[in-house]
Amino acid sequence: MIHSVTRFAGRTALVTGASRGIGLAVAQRLVAEGARVVVTGRKPGRLTEAVALLGGPDRAVGVAGDTADDEHRAAAVTRAVEAFGGLDLLVNSAGINPVFGPLVDLDLTAARTTVEANVVAALSWVQHAHRAWLGEHGGAVVNLSSIGAFAPSAGLGAYSASKLMLVHLTRTLALELGPGVRVNAVAPALVKTRFSTAIYDGREAEATADYPLGRLGTPEDVAAAVAFLLSADASWITGQTLLLDGGLTLR
Numbered sequence: 001m002i003h004s005v006t007r008f009a010g011r012t013a014l015v016t017g018a019s020r021g022i023g024l025a026v027a028q029r030l031v032a033e034g035a036r037v038v039v040t041g042r043k044p045g046r047l048t049e050a051v052a053l054l055g056g057p058d059r060a061v062g063v064a065g066d067t068a069d070d071e072h073r074a075a076a077v078t079r080a081v082e083a084f085g086g087l088d089l090l091v092n093s094a095g096i097n098p099v100f101g102p103l104v105d106l107d108l109t110a111a112r113t114t115v116e117a118n119v120v121a122a123l124s125w126v127q128h129a130h131r132a133w134l135g136e137h138g139g140a141v142v143n144l145s146s147i148g149a150f151a152p153s154a155g156l157g158a159y160s161a162s163k164l165m166l167v168h169l170t171r172t173l174a175l176e177l178g179p180g181v182r183v184n185a186v187a188p189a190l191v192k193t194r195f196s197t198a199i200y201d202g203r204e205a206e207a208t209a210d211y212p213l214g215r216l217g218t219p220e221d222v223a224a225a226v227a228f229l230l231s232a233d234a235s236w237i238t239g240q241t242l243l244l245d246g247g248l249t250l251r
């Protein structure tokens, strides 16, 4: 039997950090399956291009701002409800890694900035969305963690710790917000985006060698898993963090 895939018809999603990379792929997948989306990112020009790619104003609205800015978060959530009449799905994809280097020498301001953008902001997005819509109407949230949450990587200490905080935040929110709101996370290994270019550029064969599935991830791989967790297909799943790693952690 062939099913037409419209799992998100009539749903509105807000995807943070969605002018490119994983966030944009998630927004594209949700729109392809019937959703309307609000996408965020700091640079307005890139966001305008993303909105056009997503099918224009009937399907997508861009709200420019920094995920660490609370006024921006409040405005984007308000805009979603105004533009599309609700806010059923939230994807916390915006994330930063401003420093690379050993923890023992880490600039503590950078550590705080990382936790603020990757953890505190993600929590705040959930709070805003819950007050505006999810609390009364229900819905689903997916947070973008990282394999770094489970497998420490030298030089990425603050980033990895923030992503593990996000795993625990996901679990606690799932406990507190059920049964109306499901909260899950995905933890990808290396996905080919601008964010990770420095890690694989010029050495992709080497970077791929440890992956049993023989390749690095794509934004579309992550988008498919996020869409599953947001959909009714995952209606008995909450508080989980799904590893998306091409089998890497089996080694």
Ligand SMILES: NC(=O)c1ccc[n+]([C@@H]2O[C@H](COP(=O)([O-])OP(=O)(O)OC[C@H]3O[C@@H](n4cnc5c(N)ncnc54)[C@H](OP(=O)(O)O)[C@@H]3O)[C@@H](O)[C@H]2O)c1
Residues within 6 Å of the ligand: 016, 017, 018, 019, 020, 021, 022, 023, 040, 041, 042, 043, 044, 046, 065, 066, 067, 068, 092, 093, 094, 095, 096, 117, 144, 145, 146, 147, 187, 188, 189, 190, 191, 192, 193, 194, 195, 196
């Ligand atoms: N790529 C990987 O290998 C990988 C692996 C595991 C987890 N992740 C996680 O996946 C998420 C998305 O990463 P990605 O690879 O898709 O990155 P990306 O390709 O660099 O895209 C990042 C997106 O977020 C926006 N953004 C960046 N900083 C922001 C901020 N402070 N406030 C609001 N928007 C911001 C960017 O637009 P502007 O620059 O215009 O703001 C862009 O739209 C992150 O949370 C990352 O930690 C990535």
